[in-house]
Amino acid sequence: MPTATEDLAATLTPLFSLDARAFVPSPIRALAPLLSDPTVLSFAAGVPNPETFPAAALSAAASRALATAPTRVLQYDVTAGYAPLREKVAARSTARGLPVAAREILLTTGSQQGLDLSSRVLLDPGDVILVEVPTYVGALGTIAARRARPVGVRRDATGIDLDHLASTVGRLRAEGTPVKALYTIPSFQNPSGLAMTKGAKDALAEACERLGLFVLEDDPYGELAFEGPGEPADPTPLASRIPGRTAYLGSFSKTLAAGLRVGWISGPAPFLAKVELAKQASDLCSSTFAAAVIDLYLAENDYDAHLSGLRGFYEARKEILLGAMRESFPADCRFTDPRGGLFTWVELRHGLDAGELLPRAVAEERVAFVPGAPFVVEGDGRRFLRMTFAKEPPEKLVEGARRLGRLFSTAAR
Ligand SMILES: Cc1ncc(COP(=O)(O)O)c(C=O)c1O
Known part of the structure; x- marks a missing residue:
């Protein structure tokens, strides 16, 4: 039965x-x-x-947000999200070597949503997106949801194997398969913990330009670079080398509080315009309140x-x-x-x-x-x-x- x-x-x-x-x-x-x-x-x-x-500081920021601007922080916002936080994210991004203006930032519900929206903008069923071996399982779920196909490129301690990247793209295109993009986590990757060197990022940027690949740069761990002895990892986002063909996905999940679900995406204007429409269709805008809490936290505390x-x-x-x-x-x-x-x-x-x-x-x-x-x-x-x-x-x-x-x-x- x-x-x-x-x-x-x-x-x-x-x-x-x-x-x-x-x-x-x-x-x-x-x-x-x-x-x-x-x-x-x-x-x-x-x-x-x-x-x-930083629970106490976030709690103070939340109380202040509600006390000082309740009608604003409890209201819907524009799809790109709470402007004061976008200003701060843009300033921090610029200071890290990826110059962007606030209008080029769209707040997302964690970088996972950035991945989902970007996939919807880029991928049709059957398309191939290149991913590192190994790569983040959550990205593979998003790619599967688009009915697109992840194809692996090898990654070692310094960066992506560029010969493998070029031969994989060549082989797939010769078969008539569209290969549009590369998904990469350059810094302290999930799951390997590896970070690309500066030289590896330079060479990867050149290769993506040459191969006509769009890049999804996922960077939730970039600000968690260790400071102790040893060669420091290169801090500049890959996107700074090829801003016209890279979407950069950032997140406060690993650095402030994962449960607030605040991330962001920056990228070239025509791409971001499509992401904005995809987000409108998905959830109108992310939480104004969560963004305001982070904005006030950043204003009142020494985040660095x-x-x-x-x-x-x-x-x-x-x-x-x-x-x-x-x-x-x-x-x-x-x-x-x-x-x-x-x-x-x-x-x-x-x-x-x-x-x-x-x-x-x-x-x-x-x-x-x-x-x-x-x-x-x-x-x-x-x-x-x-x-x-x-x-x-x-x-x-x-x-x-x-x-x-x-x-x-x-x-x-
Ligand atoms: C590589 C990578 N991308 C994205 C995410 C999702 O993070 P968020 O909380 O910003 O959605 C994670 C979470 O573990 C991750 O490891």
């Missing part, structure tokens, strides 16, 4: 659009039952540490000092976790040493499968991580996994690394 839910599904499914039939659940959210047990030590979360949210504290917080945890991994992980296991962001990307020895090891890690060692395969659109991602140093306190980072090291050392091929 079919259940009532199955009956309903059979009735309603034929009514769903082709787009809706292409929606795929996030493979990471599907692991939630394994990953959400609070008694399990977690390297899995893809979220900022809540201790870093906050960012500096945040970088120190994550860098200290990264050092602790990687130190423990160097001691406890088997010698044939490699991992990235990020210069910013929240993640390290781990490569197990050939023959091991992180997806198969996760249930054992949770059951036997009470530790969770995210298997790498969902981040990898081309090639075999099974022996990779993503770990964050953002969530657990120092002593648990060390203990968790020790337990995982035990599992990875003894796991049979």
